[in-house]
Amino acid sequence: MxxxxxxxxxxxxxxxxxxxxxxxxxxxxxxxxxxxxxxxxxxxxxxxxxxxxxxxxxxxxxxxxxxxxxxxxxxxxxxxxxxxxxxxxxxxxxxxxxxxxxxxxxxxxxxxxxxxxxxxxxxxxxxxxxxxGGKIDRVRSVLDGSALLAALIAIYWATASPFANDGRAPVTGLLAIVTIAYPTGDLLIIGLAFYIVSQPxxxxxxxxxxxxxxxxxxxxxxxxxxxxxxxxxxxxxxxxxxxxxxxxxxxxxxxxxxxxxxxxxxxxxxxSQPPGASMLPYLPLAIAVATVGFRAITGRGAGVVETAALTVAVSAVLLRQYLTVRDNRQLLGVVASREAQLVRQAFQDQLTGLHNRALFTDRVAHALDLHRRDLRPVGLLFCDLDDFKAVNDTYGHAAGDEVLIRVAERLRGALRDGDTIARFGGDEFAVLLEDGSEPTTVATRIIDALRAPFTVNEIVIHVGISVGVTDLDGQQTIPTLDELLAHADVAMYSAKRSGKGRLALWESTMVLPAAVDLRLREPLRTALRTGGIVAVYQPIINLEDGRMTAVETLARWMHDGLQVSPVEFVPLAGRAGLMTELTDHMLNEACRQMATWTRNLGDHGLRTGVNIPPQLIVDQQFPDRVASILARYDVPPEQLVLEITEDALLGDLATARTVTSRLRELGASLSLDDFGTGYSSLLHLRQIPLDALKIDISFIDDIDRDADAERFLRAFLSLGRDLGLTVTAEGVEREGQVTALRRLGCPTAQGFLFARPGTAAELESGLLAPGAHWTPAATPAARGRRSTPGRVG
The missing domain is CATH 1.20.120 (Four Helix Bundle (Hemerythrin (Met), subunit A))
Incomplete structure (x- = not known):
């Protein structure tokens, strides 16, 4: 207020x-x-x-x-x-x-x-x-006022002063003082008034x-x-x-x-300053010069006062002009300096002193133009520091900046004078080769240049670099600027995926993971909505009699007539937020098929396993959805096995324990998949209510030819028996493995040796047929092939 x-x-x-x-x-x-x-x-x-x-x-x-x-x-x-x-x-x-x-x-x-x-x-x-205004403005204003006042005095003295030498009677005494006081004061007032009004x-x-x-x-x-x-x-x-x-x-x-x-x-x-204010001293000066000049021409001459006043006015104007010229020259220098600074800012990286993205892309575009005209060689390297984020996180951004400066120095040293190098941003650098140099040779020099560590603030820091290479050889279709940069970028990511500190030459088959996501995300969403994701089933065999006791339900997807690997589309479902929808779909497919087999085959005694992703093990709504699906198809809960991995138990263990307990209360079984590969497998056996274990393929590989592997497996089997858990060996591919598993007392196994994942119809005509059981002669073609089943989770 x-x-x-x-x-x-x-x-x-x-x-x-x-x-x-x-x-x-x-x-x-x-x-x-x-x-x-x-x-x-x-x-x-x-x-x-x-x-x-x-x-x-x-x-x-x-x-x-x-x-x-x-x-x-x-x-x-x-x-x-x-x-x-x-x-x-x-x-x-x-x-x-x-x-x-x-x-x-x-x-x-x-x-x-x-x-x-x-x-x-x-x-x-x-x-x-x-x-x-500032000090300079005030000095300039004083000169303007002085020139104006002196010009007015010259005009007055030459035309109206009672003391002018024009034949009039002289004025003396008090009368002279008063007489001169009035015009002097008035002239000062007028001069100052015009001076003040002309200023900002x-x-x-x-x-x-x-x-x-x-x-x-x-x-x-x-x-x-x-x-x-x-x-x-x-x-x-x-x-x-x-x-x-x-x-x-x-x-x-x-x-x-x-x-x-x-x-x-x-x-x-x-x-604010009125328009035309800068001309203020010149008009009175011109009038004063004309007046005094007229007196001189007409023979009356110019007196000392008007001559002195005119001299002061001209001097003030000349000095003002000098200051103006000096200021203009300084301003031109400042403008030129600012222009140079702007050019540097526009085309130079401020941290490393290298060229920036704008200048680099301009030079690449020019190189492409020359290549189109006369097939001049063009090589492009895209470089990215390995694990640089860890440097920033561990030692701070100041140390990270110092490392980038040192990296830039080494990169310059690895290149020729005619090569163009730029910092693209962050820890990314790019190199343009136009002199016919072999790009892979230059890339190798760059990688070697960064093998030696950096010492920053007495801290030894190792930073490697991955390099993507693309080369125009004159025989291929000439790409656009964006395509050429994308090729080098894709090759760089390929180098990183192959182990870092390496180079990779771009090939047309290379794609970025992000590009795969963009290409497949919407088709995957559509496939889930329209039934494009189908279920296949891989048998789990009782090793004692060779009969099938359970199946694992796996997801398969055909897109544009090609099989998309589960290794690609299952993680994609997680990144796209579709994992819950995919899991629910597979649970529905598994229970629907179990109900169909029950109707057609009677009491078959099979169970079906479905992989559950980690996020659903801490979803307290998940048990209700499982119960709803079981009720929809009238499938006994005992026929459903929910397979989880240790990843699901590394987060909110209390919630995971609650969810898994509710699932077991429904009657469903819980199996720990890939047992032995995590850091806390034994701990989870004690903290989570489980019914079964599936031993990872890495422990099965050499059990028929490595005594240590056999001892590990014997310990796992003994542990499972002591805890009352059903144990299944995964990835069985050789008959020797089956022999070893039987000798060690492993009850069940799964792998390509028994059967590949197949459709329900294929299974019904095979191991699910009445009286069917597995024998070694049934799958001779399975030997020597890796078991890589795709899973939902």
Whole structure:
């Protein structure tokens, strides 16, 4: 509320000045009455009193504004208020003398003392008025004012000065002092007024009114001096004096109001300069030169004063021109420096000093143009530091920046002068080869250059680099700029995937993982919606009698007539947020097929396993969905095995324990897949309710030819038996493995040796047929082939 009321209170304090303006206008009209109606009795006295009232009103307005400001602004308004007060006292004495001497007031008189206070106050006001520019601007303004004032003195002395050498009687004594004081003060006022108005300033209207007021006063004085020897009854200067004070009253009122608003709002308008202000000194100087020159041509000669004044004016203008030329030269230097800086910023990396992406892509585009024209060689290397994020995270960004600077130095050293190297951003660099150099050779030099460690702040830091290479040999279709850069980028990622610290040459079969995601994400979403994801089943065999006891339900996807590997589309489902939908789909397929087999084959005793991704093991809604699916197909929960991996148990173990307990309460079984590959397998056996273990293929591989592998497997089997868990060996591919598993007492196994994942129809005609069981002769083609079943989770 206080801030909101401030402008109102400020305006309220200024309202008496508004009334004074109205009174001032009335006073001006009264002052003009004797001129308009010369027959009015006592017209001189009416005019004198009107001028006195105008001066008093201006004094009150300036005094009020001075009280409402501070600093130089207060001193400036106080000075002009003193000038107005002095002039009012002088006008009061003039009125008394005018009445006493019946219009024949002596000159000079006591009234002149009061009148001469005004130019002193006005000059002080203009000099004290706060400047808006800097030091150089003020120096330039002083030179402008000096040139203007000197030119006006030369004009005055050559045309109207009573001391000019033009044959008039000389003026001496007190009369000389007063006579010279008026024009000198008026010239100073006019010069300063024009000087002030021409400068950059805030609240220009108030300043123009102030300068206008003092200038009108000076012109009225000049008019009075000119009319003194003529019929003074016209009293035209009286209107000028009254009008001058009306201007000053307006200036004080408007200036005070604007300053009050600035204080209330906390801001003020920026300084502004009137158009053409820079020409201000030249016009009076031209008039002065013409006037003095005319006197010289006509034989009257140029006096010492006007010659000196003209010399000062010309010198001030020349000095101002020198400053302007110097400033312009400095400005041109600054502009040139800024342009060079902008060019560096636009085309140079600020940290390493290498070229940046903008310049590099421009040069690559130019190289492609030359290649299209005359098949000039073009090689492009895209480089990325290996594990640089770990440097930033471990040692801080300052150390990381220092490493980047050192890397840039080594890269320069590994290249020729004609090669173009740029920092693409972050820890990525690019190299353009146009001289026919073998790109793979250059890439090898770059990799070798970064093998030695860096020492930063006494810390030894190893940073490798992976390089993607693309080369235009003149025989291939010429790619676009974006395609060429993409080829090098894809090759670089291929180098990283192959082990880092390597190079890879771009091939048309290479694609980025992100590109695969973009290409397959929507088709995968559509396939889930339209049934494009189908289920296949891989048997789990009882090793004692060779009969099938269970199946693992696996996902397969055909897209555009090609089989998409589960290794690709299952992780993609996770990145696309489709894993829940995919898992629910596979649970539905598994239960639907179990219900079909039950109807067609009767009590087959099979169970079906479905892989469950980690995120669903901590989803408390998941058990309800499983129960709903089982009920939908009327499948006994005992026939469903949910296979989880240790990844699912590394996060929120408490929630995982709750979810798995609820699943077991439904009657479903839980199996820990890939057992033995994690860091905490034994811990999970104790903390999570499980029914079965599936031993990872890595422990099965060599059990028929490695005694240590056999000992590991024997321990796993013993542990499973002690905990009451059913154990299944995964990835069985050789009959020797089956022999070893039987000897160790492993109850069940799964792998390509028994059967590949197949459709329900294929299974029904094979191991699911009545009386069917596995025998070694049943799958001779399975030997020597890796078991890589695709899973949902």
């Amino acid at each position: 206080v801030a909101a009321d401030t402008p109102t209170r400020s305006r309220d304090r200024l309202r008496p000045s508004n009334s004074a303006l109205v009174i001032g206008a009335v006073v001006l009209a009264v002052t003009a009455l004797p001129i308009v109606f010369p027959w009015i009795t006592s017209g001189r006295i009416v005019s004198d009193l009107g001028q006195l009232a105008a001066a008093v009103i201006a004094w009150l307005a300036c005094r009020r504004t001075a009280r409402s400001t501070s600093g130089r602004m207060r001193r400036s308004w106080r000075a002009i208020s003193v000038g107005c007060a002095g002039w009012a006292v002088g006008e009061l004495l003039w009125t008394v003398l005018d009445v006493g001497y019946d219009g024949q007031v002596p000159y000079p008189s006591l009234a002149d003392v009061g009148f001469l206070v005004f130019p002193i106050g006005a000059i002080a006001c203009l000099l004290l008025f706060p400047p808006a 300033t805030r609240h220009r209207l108030a300043l123009v009114l102030l300068a206008g007021g003092v200038s009108v006063m000076a012109l009225a004085d000049a008019g009075f001096a000119a009319l003194e020897s003529t019929d003074y009854q016209a009293r035209l200067p009286d209107i000028g004096w009254a009008a001058a004070f009306l201007f000053l009253g307006c200036a004080a009122t408007i200036g005070g109001r604007l300053l009050a608003v600035d204080r209330a709002t906390g801001n003020s308008p920026p300084p």
